[in-house]
Every structure is written in C-alpha cells, then in structure tokens.
Amino acid sequence: MKMINHGMVEKYILARAQQNFAKRREKLGAITTQQGAVARQAEVRRICTELTESPPERGPLNIKRIQTLERDGFNIEILSFQSLPGVIVTANLYIPQDRPTPPAVVCIPGQWPEGKARGDFQRLGRLLARRGIAALMFDLIGQGERLEFYDSTLRRSWVGKNVQDEWAHLANPMVLTGRHLGSWLAWDAMRALDVLVEHGAMDAKRLGVSSAMGSESLGLLVCCHDQRVRAAALVADLFENDSLGGDVHQNFFDSIPHGLAPLDLLVPFAPKPLLLSYCVDKPAASRDATLAELRHWYGLLGNSDAVSAATTDGAPPMAKESLARARVSDFFARSFGLPEERKRELETPPEPAETLYATETGQVSNSLNTVSVFSFHKKASRPLPPPLEVPRDESAAQALQAEVRERFMPYLRLRTPATPVASQIESHSNAWGYMVEKGRLEIEDGLFVPYSLSLLPDAESSGSRRAAKTVLALHERGIAGVSNQAPWMTGFFAANVNVVAIDVSGIGETRLQAAQETRLQSRETNEAAYDALLCGPESQWARRALNAGLSLFGMRVFSVLRTLAYLRTRSEVSAQDISIVGVGRGGLWGLFAAALDRDVSRVALLRSLATYKCLIEHRRHNHHFSLYLPGCLREFDLPHVAACVAPRPLTLINSVNQRKDRCEAVVLKQDYALTQSIYKVCGAPAKFQIAHADSAPETFDAVKMAIGAGE
Secondary structure, three states, X not given: OXXXXXXXXXXXXXXXXXXXXXXXXXXXXXXXOHHHHHHHHHHHHHHHHHHHOOOOOOOOOOOEEEEEEEEOOEEEEEEEEEEEOOEEEEEEEEEEOOOOOOOEEEEEOOOOOOHHHOHHXXXXXXXXHHOOOEEEEEOOOOOOOOOOOEEOOOOEEXXXXXXXXXXXXXXXXXXXXXXXXXXXXXXXXXXXXXXXXXXXXXXOOOEEEEXXXXXXXXXXXXXXXXXXXXXXXXXXXXXXXXXXXXXXXXXXXXXXXXXXXXXXXXXXXXXXXXXXXXXXXXXXHHHHHHHHHHHHHHHXXXXXXXXXXXXXXXXXXXXXXXXXXXXXXXXXXXXXXXXXXXXXXXXXXXXXXXXXXXXXXXXXXXXXXXXXXXXXXXXXXXXXXXXXXXXXXXXHHHHHHHXXXXXXXXXXXXXXXXXXXXXXXXXXXXXXXXXXXXXXXXXXXXXXXXXXXXXXXXXXXXXXXXXXXXXXXXXXXXXXXXXXOHHHHHHHHHOOOEEEEEOOOOOHHHOOOHHHHHHHHOOOOHHHHHXXXXXXXXXXXXXXXXXXXXXXXXXXXXXXXXXXXXXXXXXXXXXXXXXXXXXXHHHHHXXXXXXXXXXXXXXXXXXXXXXXXXXXXXXXXXXXXXXXXXXXXXXXXXXXXXXXXXXXXXXXXXXXXXXOOEOOHHHHHHHOHHXXXXXXXXXXXHHEEEEOOOOHXXXXXXXXXXXXXXX
C-alpha cells in the first residue's frame, strides 16, 4: 500500500513533545540557588505521585523464612513476604557471615524470566555479601516464581515467553482504572526495604538500592519516594531527557507536559551517593550531558562529587558483567564506610533455580495460598465505574448526557481546530456503480486523513447530484477494510446511499511504523501476533502519545469529527442524514464522535467492544491498547457514552467481550440498562437496539436496518 504520509502521526506527537521539552529546559535553566533546588525536589515528588498514584498503606509483611543455605563467606536465606494483602513475593537474602548489623541493598532484577535466580544476578548477591553488604534479591511480578498468568500444563506463562508480555497484559487493564504498573513493581522494592528493616540483623540506617537493565524506572521511583535509601547504583540506559517513553512500566502518562523527564526522579534523591552505570554503549556526549545535569542539582545542594558514572566501554563482552558488579560492590562499600577490601568473585557456578525456590512447585500461583496482582486489582476496582442515577424525565436525561460528555471529554484530549478542513482530491474512478473520489483531508496543520468517497450517479443530465443519505464507514483497518467488502458496497448502492471510508490517524495509509508493523504481523505464530498487539509499534506510539499529553484514541475520534464537518460542506451529501457504521475498533471511534456531534443521524456498531469493565474482570483479553483511556473507569464506561447518543437510533450488532467473542444478549441488556432507560425517558425506547446476526447477509441486513437504508 502506498504511504502518502509515512511518519506523519509520529512527527505530530514528537512536535507536541518537543514544545514541552523546550519549556522544561527553559524552566530548569532558571533554577540557580539551593532554595530553588529544594523547591524542585518537592515539585518532582508531587508530580510523580500525581502521575503514578500514591503508595498504598503498609500492611503486615508476614515474612516466612523457608531455609538457610550456608556458603563460602555468606548465607542465603530463602524467604517470602507480602507486599500487598495476600500478594506474596519470593526472595533470597544474601547475608555476610560474621558481620554484625551489616548495611544492606535491595537489588531490583531486570526483565529476566528467571528473575532472582539469574546467574549474573546471583553473582552480584554473592559478591556484595562477601564484601560485607547484605543483598536482598526478589522476583518481580511476571518472572521467576511469580508468573501472573502461569499455565500448569505448558509450565510457563500462557501470555508469552517474556516478562514484557506479562507486564503488558497485566498493565493494560490497570490503565483503565488509573493504576500504574511501574508503581506496583516499585512498591515491591519498597516493601523489600521494609523486610530489611524488620529483619533486625541489618543496619537500617545504611540501606541502598540497585537496579538492572530493564528496571531503571523502578529504581528511579524507589529513590524518589523512599527516603530511607542512602545510596543507589542504577543503570542509566533509560535516562534521556527528550525521550517519548519506553517499555510498558516506564511510561508516565502526561509526564512531558508536566515537565517531568526520567532523570528528574533523581532530583529528590540528591545529594546522596549515586552511581550511574551504563550497560549499553552510548555516545559519550549523551552520557556527559546526563552527568552534567545531575551534578548541577547536586552542586546546588552542596555535594556535586556524590554522583558518578561508570561504563564498560572497551571491555571484552565476557568481562562487562563482572566489571559492572565489581564497581557496584566498591561503590556501596565506599558509601557505607566499609574498609577498603578486594574480593574476587567465586568461581563456583550459580545455584540451580530450584535450590533458591521459596515455593514447592516453583510458582506461587499453585503452591501458596496467594492472591494474584490481577485479582487484587480486580477486587479493588469492583466499585468502578461509579453508578449514575436513572433520570426521571427528559430534562434530567439531557442534563445527565451533558454531565457524561463533561466526564469523558478530557480523556480524549481533543484540540480546538484553528482552520476549516481543507481537501485535496487525488483521483476519480468507478466501482460498484459509484463514482469513487479519493483524496485527503487536512484536519489540522500537518495532519491528514485519507478518504474514499463513493458517490451515487448523477441524478440529472445537467451533472448536478442530489444530496443523498450518506454512511461514514469506520473500519478498524481503515479504507481497505471497507473497499474490500464488495457485497456491502453493492448493497449500499442498491439502497441509494453514499459511502465514505477514511484512514483515521495511524491507520491504513498513515499507519504507525508501517514496515515494522507489517513484519511483526507477518510472523506465523499466534504468540508473535499477540506480542505485536501488546508491545508492537502502534501500542508503543499510543503510550508515547499519552506521555506527550495526547491520546491516539482521541486523535482518531478527532479524525472522525473533522470528516463529519467536511462532509456537510459537500452538495452531494445530505447534511441531516449522515450515519456512522463502525466495525471493531472503528465502532468506538464512531461512538464517541456521535456522542459529541449531535447532528449524526444514526449509529450502528458492529463487533465492537461492549464495555471497558469486562477488560478488568477477566484475565484473558486481547483488545488493542490504542482503545484504552487511562483512568476512564473512574468516571464512565462505554454504556454511558452510548447514552449520549439518545434519542437518535443506536444499534449494537454482535458486540464483543474481552476475548472478542460475541456477548450474550442478556449480558448486554444488563450492561446497557442505563442506556435503555435514557432512551425510554427520551421517548424513544425502540431506537436503541441490540442485534445478533449469524451470517454475512444477516449482518448486512441488520446494518441497513440500523441506518434506515432504503427508507
């Protein structure tokens, strides 16, 4: 497919971010005093809490010591503890022998399937313990003994083979309730600090934290929130101040317009000892800039020498890990005032994972009486969305509709257009009896929407066309998804209906990182396809847009709204009779657009998600992240949006659940009881319909009936 605007949406998001990057640089450049630096520390903590959520209340740790392994110069204590009520964390504590009340470090693992049992991670724990520093290694959610979606038959996660897939599958439903997976992962690390304090044999005034590659953002959050940390050795590969965002747990939605870069999370930590370790070779200029900015803050706070950086540039590949571990060990020893001492790493191989198990089976899910994080979140989110009272009359119904619009509008992050829609016609052809016009609409400066407008033949010999009933077809695959449906197009032609199809932002001809997306989707395995759905380019850019203060979903609704405005300027289109037919994800773009544009005459949604609520109630779900609106369930759900369409005709055809399976009629009636009530109050109970169709002809008949084709 020809890409008329390849990279357009990415550039649009980046341009918005760059405006805020410039504001941040200007603001921080004006801070030149200790007082200003202290104020910035407080501001960063406040913004970080707002964007990620406050830590929960601390409950009992319920530490269970399973066994102790005696080794050369240290012991390994196998234990478990609770980070949240019923949520069990498996851990190994490396304790120096013959060292009373040693300092201690919480070591956050990287995105490794084996978690705390990874060989290089064990070597770090052994080295620290032999150096006189206790080290607590634990399994993060989704790794080691804590797989969230463990399948006993497969003996692995049924989501995928990597930790990132587990995190994405868990994080997406959390987004709907305003939760942040990174905060929950970091909470485990803060509770690990509690374990060291409660243990009694550690020096609670000399606590540190280290992070591995892939867990950089977790170390940042711990350093920002937990003031007990006295020294930190963090991998610095994430610290790009002009970054749009990283992996699932590394995103902080709206952080860029708030002027918050990853590096800023270390400002509250200053001026305590800090070692930045680079595992991936980066340009020296980038590393120097990071170090210079941190030293600026440390200098304002009186200790610029307390921050340092280390790289493994030039070291042989096999020696890089051991070199990094030695530097971390030496850094903590200096920071905690231990005597200078050299300890070689043990040549004995790491322990087998089974030796370090805190569970009988190697998984908390089928070995301990534990609560999964998914279940904990589901229970905590049970009251959402807040119930709305059924209005008593039409006036109250209209007031409720206005309230719902006010609730969901901020989540779309729509911009007010400065100019009318401009069109560029590119070609004309004939198909299915229509005259087909193709072109693109400039809906905002530099933002285009490709369109295909299928017009009925001339009504008069003079060449003028009558204003006809028109359908705006919104397919989740864009124009291609509509133009490939010959039976539909010929059926619409027979019903005397114009048809418009568009590629909303990031779909079809403007799709995000098209070459990479195509490569990911061309893999043969279902697992790879699901990985693309969770972590592919479109999901990545949906998260980056949210970081930049935009919404990819909102940009797509905006594409629909601007297309509707353009259609009403066409003489061939009856401005009073424009219907929306949305398929799959396209149904939700159309639903929100129709809720806002009250001149849309009719709406039909085909195979569209019925509710957001079902996504947080069931462990298995496979809807694209670009549909998610962060925090929306605190305010509304899709049936509330549907109620804003009343009293105009709205038909749900084969609505789907979290697995994209067709919903049962009885379930839909329960979910949409408020919607039906508002239609009844508005005097139009028959205009809200739930339809099921079992074949392609039946489906199209339901669509035609929904939009009044042939009337």
